Amino acid sequence: MAVKRSEHVGEDVRQVLRIAATRLLRQLPELTEELVARVREGDEAYRRFVTPDDHWQSTEEGLRVGIEAILQRPDERRDLEFARRMAGRRAEQGLPLESLMRMYRLAAQVTWGAFVDLIEREHAELLPALVRTATHVWHAIDRQALMAADIYRRREKELLGRSTERVNALLDELLEGVADTAVARSAAAGLDLPERGRYAVVTMRLAVRHDHDGSRPNGYGTPGVDGRPEVLGPMRLLWRMRAQYEVAVVALGEATLEELAEGMTAVAYGPAGVSPVVGGLVELAAARRLAELAMRTCEGCGPEIARLDRRLPSALVISQPELSGRLVSEVLGALLGLDPTDREVLLATLAAWLRCEGSAARAAGQLYCHRNTVFNRMRRLEQLTGRSLSRPRDIVELALALDATRLLS
Structure with missing residues (x-):
């Protein structure tokens, strides 16, 4: 039942x-x-x-x-x-x-x-x-x-995968120099950016391993994913991965390069270069090349922010390696034959003297030696190079040659 x-x-x-x-x-x-x-x-x-x-x-x-x-x-x-x-x-x-x-x-x-x-x-x-x-x-x-x-x-x-691929393709067109007015207009719509506006480019050398999804590992700055936007104060950054470095298109808005550099200091995990301000999307390829040049003026692999407008002499040296090598031979040739320790002492003293704007006392403080020691080393450097620290042109040659020994090596 x-x-x-x-x-x-x-x-x-x-x-x-x-x-x-x-x-x-x-x-x-x-x-x-x-x-x-x-x-x-x-x-x-x-x-x-x-x-x-x-x-x-x-x-x-x-x-x-x-x-x-x-x-x-x-x-x-x-x-x-x-x-x-x-x-x-x-x-x-x-x-x-x-x-x-x-x-x-x-x-x-x-x-x-x-x-x-x-x-x-x-x-x-x-x-x-x-x-x-x-x-x-x-x-x-x-x-x-x-x-x-x-x-x-x-x-x-x-x-989302298709959207990321499209964003990356548009960024590549802008950063690799294939953008014309039509491409810039399409990129402006696809990236939600104004075609004309205040832009800069940042390049950052890959000093650490990245996770498989393209994001930066924990402990190395704000996570940024390939093709995804990142907000830095009033600025908007779009990152793109390269074989040896990351590159970001930065929509500055009303922000200054100083604010950009300060913001990057908080998130940088390696040497970074900052381009000058450009006026539109079609100029981003040139800005990217200048940012790379600025990045190459950095020493070591640690965090360092290099603005091109603050590194023009060093960038000039890097951009002309053949002439820069000739400059080193002509200006510092006599130092190159010295014992390596002796040579490094003289070059370090010259670098400190230039950083301290010609003040032997301040240079001595950085080098942990007596100011008379600085005077003696500088006189010896004058004798070896045939340059005088009282002639502005000779100082320029010494400064550029010093940069070349540091950067080209």
Whole structure:
């Protein structure tokens, strides 16, 4: 008897679902109107990303296939396929996943409310059986929601990959010098940047290993991912990976190069070069070359920010290696034959004297020696080079030659 009663209850459940589904299909326009109104009223994202016509048509189709699924065998159900298709479309439109899930919750409320109203009005004797269908109805909608969420995340990840590839391609065109006015206009739209504006380029040497996803490891500055924007105060940076260094297009806005250099100090994990300010996207390739030049004036592998406008003599030396090598031979040739220790002492003294703007006392403080020792070393350097520290032109030659020995090696 218990089995027969169970079978009878199961048939009651199926009967009430079939009756309700058949009746609700006739009320589809009203149900669609109610659900669309509730969704759009409480969710700005739907109003922003989904047009009213699109929203109404997709809601009508979703309710119809969901209700019809009750009348079909499990292998004929099309509601899950609809959920899959619609989730991918909403991801492409940019609708947040939270908004999509909220829509499914509201759809469940509207559908179940319509079931209850209809049965109570037309078949009150079936209300006990209807209660037993609640789990079935809500489970069916949950399956649709879970399916939609899974497809949405997959599609979003795929779209994000394509978007990153597009951003990287646009950055490459700008930074490699293939940009013309048309490319700059396309890049401005694709990167959400003004075609004309105050820009700079930063290059940073890769002094540490990067994680597999292209982000900087913890402890080495603010995480920056290839092709993704990074905010630095009022500035916006778009990073791009290279074989030996990273490069960033910097939309300065009203910020100065000083502010950029200060901001980079907080996140730099290796030597970095900062270009001069340029006036638009088409000038970024030239700015990138100047930033690379500035970066090459840095010593060692530790964090150091080099602004080109503060390193012009050193950048000049690097950009003309053949002439710079000749300058070293002509100016410092006599020092090159000295014992390495003796040579390094004289060059270090010259470097300190230049840093201290010709003050022997201050140079002595940096070198931890007596000021007379500095005078003696400088006189010996004058004798070996044939240059006089009282002649400005000779000082320029000595300074450039010193830079060349440091940078070209």
